[in-house]
Amino acid sequence: MRFRITKRGDIPHKQxxxxxxxxxxxxxxxxxxxxxxxxxxxxxxxxxxxxxSVGSQIRIQQTAMRCIPLLITSLGIxxxxxxxxxxxxxxxxxxxxxxxxxxxxxxxxxxxxxxVMLLLMMIAATVCGGIWAFIPAIFKAKMGxxxxxxxxxMNYIAIKFVTYLQYGxxxxxxxxxxxxxxxxxxxxxxxxxxxxxxxxxxxIIFVVLVYLFMNHTKKGYEIAVVGESVETARYAGMNISRIxxxxxxxxxxxxxxxxMIQASAIEKTLIANIAGGYGFTAIIPAWLSRLNAxxxxxxxxxxxxxxQGGTYLQVSLGxxxxxxxVVQGLILFFVLGSEFFLQYKVxxxxxxxxxx
Amino acid sequence: xxxxxKLAIEMKHISKVFGDVVANDDVNLQVMxxxxxxxxxxxxxxxxxxxxxxxxxxxxxxxxILINGEPVTFHSxxxxxxxxxxxxxxxxxxxxVMTAKDNIVIGxxxxxxxxxxxxxxxxxxxxxxxxxxxxxxxxxxxxxxGEKQTLEIIKVLYRGANILILDEPxxxxxxxxxxxxFKVIRNMKEQGCAIVIITHKLNEVMEISDRVTVLRKGKSIxxxxxxxxxxxxxxxxxxxxxxxxSIEKKKYDAGEKNAILRVDGLTVKNDEGKNMLSDVTxxxxxxxxxxxxxxxxxxxxxxxxxxxxLVKTDKGRIxxxxxxxxxxxxxxxxxxxIRMGFIPEDRLGMGLVAGMDIVHNMILKDYQNQPGIILxxxxxxxxxxxxxxxxxxxxxxxxxxxKKLSGGNIQKxxxxxxxxxxxKVLITAYAVRGLDIGAxxxxxxxxxxxxxxxxxxxxxxxxxxxxxxxxxxxxxxxHGEVIGIVDPDEVTKEDIGLLMTGQxxxxxxxxxxxxxxxx
Numbered sequence: 001m002r003f004r005i006t007k008r009g010d011i012p013h014k015q016x017x018x019x020x021x022x023x024x025x026x027x028x029x030x031x032x033x034x035x036x037x038x039x040x041x042x043x044x045x046x047x048x049x050x051x052x053s054v055g056s057q058i059r060i061q062q063t064a065m066r067c068i069p070l071l072i073t074s075l076g077i078x079x080x081x082x083x084x085x086x087x088x089x090x091x092x093x094x095x096x097x098x099x100x101x102x103x104x105x106x107x108x109x110x111x112x113x114x115x116v117m118l119l120l121m122m123i124a125a126t127v128c129g130g131i132w133a134f135i136p137a138i139f140k141a142k143m144g145x146x147x148x149x150x151x152x153x154m155n156y157i158a159i160k161f162v163t164y165l166q167y168g169x170x171x172x173x174x175x176x177x178x179x180x181x182x183x184x185x186x187x188x189x190x191x192x193x194x195x196x197x198x199x200x201x202x203x204i205i206f207v208v209l210v211y212l213f214m215n216h217t218k219k220g221y222e223i224a225v226v227g228e229s230v231e232t233a234r235y236a237g238m239n240i241s242r243i244x245x246x247x248x249x250x251x252x253x254x255x256x257x258x259x260m261i262q263a264s265a266i267e268k269t270l271i272a273n274i275a276g277g278y279g280f281t282a283i284i285p286a287w288l289s290r291l292n293a294x295x296x297x298x299x300x301x302x303x304x305x306x307x308q309g310g311t312y313l314q315v316s317l318g319x320x321x322x323x324x325x326v327v328q329g330l331i332l333f334f335v336l337g338s339e340f341f342l343q344y345k346v347x348x349x350x351x352x353x354x355x356x
Numbered sequence: 357x358x359x360x361x362k363l364a365i366e367m368k369h370i371s372k373v374f375g376d377v378v379a380n381d382d383v384n385l386q387v388m389x390x391x392x393x394x395x396x397x398x399x400x401x402x403x404x405x406x407x408x409x410x411x412x413x414x415x416x417x418x419x420x421i422l423i424n425g426e427p428v429t430f431h432s433x434x435x436x437x438x439x440x441x442x443x444x445x446x447x448x449x450x451x452x453v454m455t456a457k458d459n460i461v462i463g464x465x466x467x468x469x470x471x472x473x474x475x476x477x478x479x480x481x482x483x484x485x486x487x488x489x490x491x492x493x494x495x496x497x498x499x500x501x502g503e504k505q506t507l508e509i510i511k512v513l514y515r516g517a518n519i520l521i522l523d524e525p526x527x528x529x530x531x532x533x534x535x536x537x538f539k540v541i542r543n544m545k546e547q548g549c550a551i552v553i554i555t556h557k558l559n560e561v562m563e564i565s566d567r568v569t570v571l572r573k574g575k576s577i578x579x580x581x582x583x584x585x586x587x588x589x590x591x592x593x594x595x596x597x598x599x600x601x602s603i604e605k606k607k608y609d610a611g612e613k614n615a616i617l618r619v620d621g622l623t624v625k626n627d628e629g630k631n632m633l634s635d636v637t638x639x640x641x642x643x644x645x646x647x648x649x650x651x652x653x654x655x656x657x658x659x660x661x662x663x664x665x666l667v668k669t670d671k672g673r674i675x676x677x678x679x680x681x682x683x684x685x686x687x688x689x690x691x692x693x694i695r696m697g698f699i700p701e702d703r704l705g706m707g708l709v710a711g712m713d714i715v716h717n718m719i720l721k722d723y724q725n726q727p728g729i730i731l732x733x734x735x736x737x738x739x740x741x742x743x744x745x746x747x748x749x750x751x752x753x754x755x756x757x758x759k760k761l762s763g764g765n766i767q768k769x770x771x772x773x774x775x776x777x778x779x780k781v782l783i784t785a786y787a788v789r790g791l792d793i794g795a796x797x798x799x800x801x802x803x804x805x806x807x808x809x810x811x812x813x814x815x816x817x818x819x820x821x822x823x824x825x826x827x828x829x830x831x832x833x834x835h836g837e838v839i840g841i842v843d844p845d846e847v848t849k850e851d852i853g854l855l856m857t858g859q860x861x862x863x864x865x866x867x868x869x870x871x872x873x874x875x
Contacts, residue, residue: 008375218723218731224712225720231706234666235698236720237687 008345016342023338027330034326040319049324052312053305059312061195065266067304068199069094069258073282074300075210076254078291080133082214083227083247089136089151090255091279092158093129095272097256098263099162100128102181102270105188105263106170114187121188122260129256130249132158137248141241155279163272170270181270190265197265204297206254211293213250223247255279288335303328362425364389364519364550365410370419372405379405380416381574389518392541392551394561394582397571398594398792399763403554406571407521410552411443412436423519442512443521448504450496456507457492460514482513486543489536501651502533509540520544521552526560528652531820531853538564556594556793558587559821572596595793603800603825606808613641616812617663617781622672624658624836632658633836636672640781640812645803647827647844648816651856655836656816657701660785663814664698665689676781690724697774699767701785701816707770710759714740714751717758718773743772747802764795771802782806785816800826820849834858 032042053063073090080087087093101121108117136150165181172182190197214220222243226233233240262274285303289295310324365387372380380402387393395403408414410421412430421428423439430436436443450459457475479492488506496504505525512520522541526534541551541564555561561568562582569579570593577593592598617640624633633655640646648656661667663674665686673680676694689696704710708717718736726732740754747768751761758766767787774782784803788796803813803826817823823830824844832840832855840855 006373006375216731217729218726219729221716221719221723221731225709228709228711229705231702232709232720235664235686235700235706237665237685237690237724239687 005344005346008343011342019338019341020335023334024331027327027334030334031327031330034330035323040323045313045317045319045323048313048317049306049309049327051309052316053309057195059308062311063301063304063308064196064200066307067300068197068203069262069278070282070285070304071203071297071300072199072206072258072261073255073278074286074289074296075206075293076129076251076258077282077286078210078289078293078296079214079223079247079254080251081286082291083223083244085137085140085227085244085248085251086148087133087151087248087251088148088283089133089154089252089279090282091275091277092151092155093132093252093255094259094262094275094279095155095158095162096132097125097129097253097259098270098274099158099165099259100124100126100256101188101260101263102184105184106182110185110187112187114191117187118190118264121264122257125256125260126253127256129259130253133248133252133255134245137245141244159272159275162270162274165270166272184264184268188264189268190261192265197261199261199265202257202261206257207293207297210254214291214293219243219246284332288332306331362389363387363422364391364424365552366422366425367406367410368420368422370406370409370416370421372402372409372414372417378574380409383419383571383574383576385569385576386579387519387550387552389550390545390548391567392545392553392565394565394568395552395554395571396556396558396561396568396590396594398556399790400573400792401571401594402574403571404523407443407523407552407554410436411441411521437515437517439519440517441519441521442515442517444505444508444512444523444525446523446525446527448508450504450507452497453495455493455495456490456499456510459496459507460492460511478514479510482510485547486513486540488540501528502530502536505529505533505537506540518548519550519552521554523554524556525553526555526557527818530651530856531850532857534560557819558590561590562587570594591793599794601793601797603797603822604804605826605828606804607828608643613643615639616642616677617814618673618675619659619663620673620675622659622662622674623670624655624662624667625670626658631836633662636833636836636838638831638838638841640814642780642810642812643807644828645807645813645815645826647823647830648814648833649820649823649830649852649856650833652818654833654856656785656833658836659833660698660700660783660814660816663783664696664700687724690721695777695779695781697777697779697782699770699774699782699784699787701789703766703770704759708758708766711757713757714744714749714754714769717769718743718776720773721777739773739776743769743776747772747798763790764792764798767791767795767799771799775802775806779806779811781812781814783814783816786818787815788822789818796822820852823852824849832856 035042035045052059054060073094076093077087077090101124104121104124105117108120132154136145136147136154139145139150140147167179170181172180190199192198193201214223222233222238225236225238226240226243230240258278259274263270267274281303285296285299289299306324306328310321313319313324314321363386365385367383367385370380370383383402383406385406395407397403405414409416412433412435415430423441428439451462454462457479460479461475476492479490482488483490488510490503490506490510496507499507525537529537544551553564565582567579567581568585568590570577570590572594591601620637622633622636623631626632636659648659650656658667662669665681665684665688669682672682674682676696679692679694681689681694684692700706709720715733715737718740719731719733722736723731737754743749744751744754749765749768751765758769761769771787787803788799791799803815806813815827827844830842830844830852831838832842832852834856835858839858839860842852
């Protein structure tokens with residue numbers, strides 16, 4: 001037997017869906033096998049993950065809470081990726097957004113009305129996150145630098161900068177020597193709606209806005225053209241530098257807002273680890289949703305369920321949440337792997353007698 | 357088989373499929389030693405795929421290949437080279453910074469130190485035997501296209517090839533260089549080599565080949581002896597039906613014409629400060645198709661792009677009617693309301709957005725004139741439908757990504773958009789490259805229609821026969837300079853060939869006021 005790999009032409013939508021569904025099923029089966037090998041009952045584990053993520057009102061709220069930063073960051077990444085600007089710097093942009101919000105929260109009067117305070121915080125977060133994305137963008141637009149490395153490195157600068165603030169100028173003297181930044185005043189904490197911080201409403205609004213922006217505005221069209229071919233954009237008379245800069249600022253700005261939500265609603269202060277890996281994780285749903293904002297919503301919900309379910313696994317069964325990470329990794333592996341089968345066909349044939 | 361002579365190449369029932377595309381379907385080919393065999397077919401007929409299987413780049417899905425009577429299976433191009441098959445690709449595979457000698461031995465198994473003398477002797481011997489003319493110590497980047505091709509040929513001969521495949525060898529050569537090449541091919545034939553020449557130029561098939569195999573849509577239609585057929589018959593075999601192919605050239609009186617685009621002393625430098633265009637001056641009139649001829653990279657691309665506002669110019673002026681457009685970006689030009697269409701050489705990489713559908717490609721230049729921030733697709737949807745209907749574009753729908761269309765249809769989408777904006781000047785770079793015969797003539801007709809409407813058309817072309825038939829005047833470029841502006845009715849193809857290589861014609865000055873004389 002020998003097999004050959006050939007490129008596929010167009011495949012019908014139905015077959016495409018089928019391949020994807022098979023991939024997800026296979027990943028679950030495979031995860032089950034691995035769990036069995038560890039002496040765990042896969043059915044039990046899977047049901048616990050589901051129970052842990054949507055089994056009660058509190059758990060649903062927890063899942064939603066995890067979904068918010070993931071979704072908003074993913075949306076930000078979509079805007080940049082559509083232009084083939086590989087923004088790996090969401091982690092830093094979240095951190096800087098949180099920094100901007102914190103500066104506003106700690107420096108303005110506690111007597112400001114809450115909506116004004118929160119609005120100012122959000123503006124500061126957008127500006128700071130946007131600037132963090134603008135720096136690599138301007139270098140790319142003017143000097144053609146590689147944005148992947150640049151945005152990645154910017155992450156570490158942001159995180160170390162906040163660490164410095166935490167141990168240095170912003171350390172709260174009332175914490176008895178602990179390197180902590182002061183808690184936000186009450187008017188700087190996001191209120192809750194239906195038991196989850198109001199960020200979830202923002203997130204849904206952003207889904208709609210990003211979808212409309214990418215699909216129904218001139219700027220969104222320009223971003224897509226630049227992503228397809230810079231030469232074509234030049235030919236059509238587009239101002240490419242401006243498009244790169246505007247879209248990365250939007251991208252970084254959205255990530256910054258995710259940072260503001262984390263700082264205001266979850267931590268109620270600024271910590272160096274405020275982004276908590278969401279900046280990297282969010283790349284995956286952005287990519288899996290094929291840069292479609294609406295699809296991205298559903299992918300992010302599924303991801304948040306896995307994350308929350310994993311945590312519950314640890315609490316209820318005493319099994320490491322790494323098990324959930326394994327499942328998450330396998331789903332990714334199979335779904336991304338299925339892309340190969342969407343583009344290529346593997347066929348087997350009887351070996352022909354070799355004549356050298 | 358009771359053949360007296362062993363066949364040099366025999367390919368039996370070869371099939372090859374790429375995705376949905378059947379590149380070769382049950383193709384048969386037989387080539388004898390000492391024969392020049394032309395492989396004729398339109399673009400996409402499967403000629404190159406077939407030859408790539410012969411040179412070990414692809415393996416056939418089904419079928420059998422016999423070389424000198426022996427069945428073979430190639431696992432890599434190396435296997436094919438060892439059997440004496442040498443392929444000269446359309447795009448040369450040479451290392452620019454190395455000398456001819458180095459390029460010949462590169463990739464060869466040699467002893468640690470290459471024996472320079474031995475090598476020079478062998479190269480000289482090959483050159484003498486086949487009448488190839490080469491300086492072994494010249495660097496590739498200093499060579500002309502013709503020299504590079506000679507080097508490619510010596511390279512495969514040095515490796516011991518006695519079966520040569522030439523993929524569109526004349527596409528980039530001047531008429532003089534083509535003559536030289538054909539002489540070399542005849543020499544090789546006399547030495548007993550089997551030569552396969554891939555081409556779609558019928559004149560050349562008639563001139564050089566002994567037999568012709570015609571491919572159409574991946575199938576081998578027939579193999580015929582060249583002297584038993586004529587060009588119309590070959591076209592019929594290629595296209596599958598009788599076709600009338602002619603280019604009309606309607607003359608307009610001088611009174612009807614006026615200069616719409618004037619290029620005056622245009623100089624363009626590249627990034628390294630080298631002159632790509634030097635002091636280029638010419639006028640383009642209404643009711644005129646002005647051809648631009650020249651060997652590849654003589655400044656054609658820079659000329660088109662500087663008129664379109666895409667490259668920075670160093671000196672000179674470009675007047676559109678009375679407006680100097682030098683230094684203006686494409687956006688400025690659109691905003692000024694200057695109606696200029698541009699069909700760039702790289703259609704999918706520059707003229708169109710490959711991954712987007714026809715509607716979103718129609719909108720590409722117009723969207724900027726829409727008010728507000730919302731993208732309005734309505735008018736462009738109608739426009740897309742209109743162009744698809746009027747130009748007979750074969751597409752599943754107007755929502756199909758343009759990269760999925762065939763070359764001819766892609767070009768029609770681009771040309772359709774540019775014409776639909778009712779341009780006064782239309783700049784086209786290699787408008788029919790890669791298109792099949794029918795589509796090419798459709799494009800010529802469309803350009804002639806534009807000319808009749810009064811549009812000034814700048815036609816950058818590579819096929820001299822077409823340039824002579826279509827254009828009212830031809831600007832010949834050589835190393836970025838205008839070396840002559842000629843009237844095709846008064847010069848021969850050879851004259852233009854000489855100009856292209858930098859030799860001025862007797863009695864022709866820079867202006868086209870005097871008649872071009874004999875070379």
